[in-house]
Amino acid sequence: MQSHVQFENDELLVQGGVPVAALSEVLTRWASLPHLGAHSVFLGQVRADRHPEGVVSAIEFSAHESMAERALRELAPRVAAEHTAEGVRVFLQHGLGALEVGEVPVIIAVATGHRAEAFAVCRGILEALKSEVPIYGKELFGRQGYRWKVNT
């Protein structure tokens, strides 16, 4: 079963970090929809992880873009259906290219009628994104060295 989910954005993959200002615009739009009562937002930020090889200065994201775009578009309705959430609004965007520490590779914003569905769908989309979408991250250590990001 697929429940109806309305995306707020057409581009699910963007070059560079996801612009945080986009979130503000979406929240303003959602304020005018009377059936909504709960928003849940996940915003990922590039972290300066310490590894034996060095400290992460940036992550260079790449993707099998056509597959990733389709997978991103398909997973939100499926996750919403799993939580029997209806009338769900979603903003979902992932960045590509080199993003420095502090930049935002992903924003997932979910609006529903009630908090339990909002939390569950937002988290479900994030977990599905990590395991089902062909996106890769090369963790760069300044100008020297890198390692491939591994999702745990």
Added chain:
Amino acid sequence: MSYEVENAGQMTAVHVTVFGPLTDIFSGNRFPATVTLPATADELREQLVEQYPVLADHRFRVAVDDVLPASSSPVREAAEIALLPAFAGG
């Protein structure tokens, strides 16, 4: 002889694109290969490993024309093959 021809399958030239950690082992991220179809995803992997033995040391899934085929169902046509290591988005 005719028996062998019937069971030989169809030789198909494909483009193979690699992603993520696999880009470390191929210069340019794309290379040509020839596969015999129909074949399952596992059989495609074996055919590619035979042509590029360096792939044997890596874990990846085989996507055919932007789809991840079910492991048991035979792929009959292929133009683009993508080798996808474990995903790391988010």
